[in-house]
Amino acid sequence: MGEKLRITLGAVSRPLESLKIKTGDWGAEYPVVIEENCKACGDCVVYCPDLCIELVETGEVDEKGRKKKVAKVNYDYCKGCGTCSVVCRHDAIKMEIKEIYKG
Amino acid sequence: MSENMRLFGSGHGACPGCGLPIAVKSVLEATGPCFVANSTGCLEIISSQYGKSAWGVPYIHSVFENAAAVAAGIEAALKALGRKDEGPVVVFAGDGATADIGIGCLSGMFDRGHDVLYVCLDNEAYQNTGNQQSGLTPPGSSTTTTPAGKVLPGKVKAKKDMPAIALAHKARYVATASVAFPRDITRKVKRALEFEGPKYIQIHSVCVTGWGIDGKQAIPVARLAVETALYPLIEFEDGQLVRVRKIKDRKPVEEYLKPQRRFRHLFKHPKGKEVIAELQRVADENAKKFGLDA
Ligand code: SF4
Ligand code: SF4
Numbered sequence: 001m002g003e004k005l006r007i008t009l010g011a012v013s014r015p016l017e018s019l020k021i022k023t024g025d026w027g028a029e030y031p032v033v034i035e036e037n038c039k040a041c042g043d044c045v046v047y048c049p050d051l052c053i054e055l056v057e058t059g060e061v062d063e064k065g066r067k068k069k070v071a072k073v074n075y076d077y078c079k080g081c082g083t084c085s086v087v088c089r090h091d092a093i094k095m096e097i098k099e100i101y102k103g
Numbered sequence: 104m105s106e107n108m109r110l111f112g113s114g115h116g117a118c119p120g121c122g123l124p125i126a127v128k129s130v131l132e133a134t135g136p137c138f139v140a141n142s143t144g145c146l147e148i149i150s151s152q153y154g155k156s157a158w159g160v161p162y163i164h165s166v167f168e169n170a171a172a173v174a175a176g177i178e179a180a181l182k183a184l185g186r187k188d189e190g191p192v193v194v195f196a197g198d199g200a201t202a203d204i205g206i207g208c209l210s211g212m213f214d215r216g217h218d219v220l221y222v223c224l225d226n227e228a229y230q231n232t233g234n235q236q237s238g239l240t241p242p243g244s245s246t247t248t249t250p251a252g253k254v255l256p257g258k259v260k261a262k263k264d265m266p267a268i269a270l271a272h273k274a275r276y277v278a279t280a281s282v283a284f285p286r287d288i289t290r291k292v293k294r295a296l297e298f299e300g301p302k303y304i305q306i307h308s309v310c311v312t313g314w315g316i317d318g319k320q321a322i323p324v325a326r327l328a329v330e331t332a333l334y335p336l337i338e339f340e341d342g343q344l345v346r347v348r349k350i351k352d353r354k355p356v357e358e359y360l361k362p363q364r365r366f367r368h369l370f371k372h373p374k375g376k377e378v379i380a381e382l383q384r385v386a387d388e389n390a391k392k393f394g395l396d397a
Contacts, residue, residue, distance in 0.1 A: 013156035018114030021155055027119055046285045047322060049124040051113045074113070081119035081318030095319075 023050065027080020029095045033071050037092035040069040044084035044093060052077040053084060110136070115157035116149040120318025122282035122308035122325065123149065126224055127195065129285040130304075133292035134220070136160055137190040138177050142170035142205055144197035145231040145310075146224060160190075168205040170194045171212035174219045182218075191220055191296055198225040201305075202238035202263045213272035213301045220295055220302045223265065226310040234313040234365075238263035241333070242385075243378040244365045246313075251368035256378050261385075269303035270339055276302040277339040282309060283325035284336070287348070291338065298340070307334045315364020327359040332386040335393050349397035353390060356382045 035058070045053045052074040060068040071092065073084075085093040110131040117124050123146050131137070139162045141147050147164045150157040165173050171194055178192045196205060201223040212219060228246050229235040236246040241262045245251040249258040269277045275298040280288045288306060295302040307328055309321040316324055328334035329348065333356055336348035357379060360366040369375035390396050 011153050013151065013153060013158075013162075015156065015159045016109075016112040018112045018150070018155050018157035021114035021116075023114055023116075046129070047125060049117060049119075049121050050115075051111065051124065051128060077113035079119035079318075081321070083120055083318060083322055086319050087322055 022076045023079050024074075024076045027078065027098070028101045029080040029082065029097055030075060030078060031073055031080070031082070031084050031093045032096050033073060034092050034094060035070045037090050038070045039090050039092070040071070041090070043087050043089065044071050047083050047087045049081065049083060050077050050079055110159045111150070112157045112159060114155070116152070116155075117145075118311050118318075120309070120311045120321040121145075121149075122226065122310070122321060123224055125282040125285055126222070126280075126288060126306045126308050129282075129288035130193065130195075130222055130292050130306075131160070133289045134191050134193055134296065138174075138181070138192045139163070140165070140170045140174040140177065140192070140194050142194070142196040142200035143167040144200050144224075144229075145226065146195055146197065148231045167200055169208045170196045170200065171205060171208040171219070171221060174221070175212045175215060175217040178217045178219050187218075192218070194219060194221045196221070196223055197229070197231075197237075198223060198227060198239035199229045199235075199237035201225075202265050206268075210272065213269065213274050213303075216300050218299050218301070220292065220304070221269075222292075223303070223305040224308045225305050226308045226313065227262075228310070228313050230310045230313040234310075239265065242381060243360070243369050243375075245368055246365070251372060256369060256372045256374040257365070265305055266303070266337065266339070270342060272301070273342065274303045275300040275341055276304075278303075279305045279307070279335065279337050281307040281325050281329050281334060281336060283307075283322055283329060284348075287336070294338075294340075313365065315367070316362055320362055324359065324362055327354065327362075330354050331356045331359045332390040332395050333359055333382065335389040335395055337393050344393065347393045347395055350390070350395050351397045353386075353396055356386050 055069040056072045058068045174194045235248045245257040251257045276295040338346040
């Protein structure tokens with residue numbers, strides 16, 4: 001007693017195994033962040049259904065001495081849905097057609 | 104890896120532009136580590152295939168109808184083992200699992216007063232099997248079981264009022280939310296968790312394939328559902344309406360219906376005008392009942 005009970009029944013999956021599945025090749029389009037427009041508001045991060053946008057430090061500091069951040073897309077998982085470009089209020093994300101779908 | 108991604112990860116199988124992952128990550132943002140029971144449905148299919156689980160929290164899928172009962176069992180067990188401090192118990196269930204197939208188990212969970220947060224992900228039809236009508240499908244929607252044809256203009260009956268059903272069970276916190284406003288989802292879940300006992304949140308979640316829209320239209324269309332008052336965002340605490348999302352310059356329902364393939368026939372069907380008028384009446388009634396107009 002005192003020990004935690006551990007029973008394994010049925011099919012058990014391990015956490016976050018989905019990360020092996022690279023969904024980045026699904027879409028025909030991909031988002032491009034226009035860094036000088038990005039205000040690091042985080043809206044695209046909150047909305048991206050594929051959890052593949054993060055705010056990352058640029059290495060620069062702003063006038064108030066705060067570390068500057070910009071949105072960065074992880075193309076391993078981005079499905080090219082375009083949601084980020086629609087919700088961005090600062091015109092900082094443009095969708096582009098992938099090279100192989102051009103022409 | 105971002106914070107969000109530790110609880111629910113990339114690589115899941117949702118269609119591009121799907122609302123479900125937005126809803127799920129906004130809920131998990133508020134709950135932090137928790138115990139998830141998920142009924143059969145889109146979310147289960149896209150996130151729990153063997154060897155491809157997108158979950159970073161304890162997760163169980165049992166069958167279609169019993170997620171509320173499974174969650175009740177987990178909650179009772181955690182209580183008995185003195186492990187209530189390890190996180191809340193959360194149900195994620197679709198509209199079909201909630202309003203039709205699992206409504207008995209849900210009613211029992213409410214009735215017994217379990218400390219469970221029940222989240223209904225409302226994409227307004229059985230979408231994982233390809234758009235069959237559920238109790239939460241709105242009137243006029245063309246589904247494979249209510250196809251718009253020569254006689255019928257899509258689904259005829261009303262959308263079931265699940266928040267009212269939850270309120271009738273004296274659920275302590277009842278709210279509606281939308282994937283168009285993810286931060287509002289997070290706030291509502293935080294608030295819900297302050298109440299001990301059953302809580303019900305219904306989140307309007309876009310289905311790009313079932314509704315017949317492009318990924319880029321997903322959020323704008325979800326926003327229009329709120330801005331037309333067809334999907335009122337309301338919040339009840341212990342039976343009292345405490346907050347609503349006000350609407351400035353309420354839009355006519357046509358603006359919400361037009362972009363979606365499931366409603367397209369309404370603009371040429373002989374009975375289409377009647378259905379649109381009925382939906383406008385529902386929206387007007389919502390606006391009046393909940394005081395939505397700003
Ligand atoms: S929504 Fe636009 S401005 Fe905001 S963080 Fe994303 S790219 Fe930057
Ligand atoms: S296109 Fe869609 S999946 Fe890709 S980063 Fe933008 S919101 Fe995420």
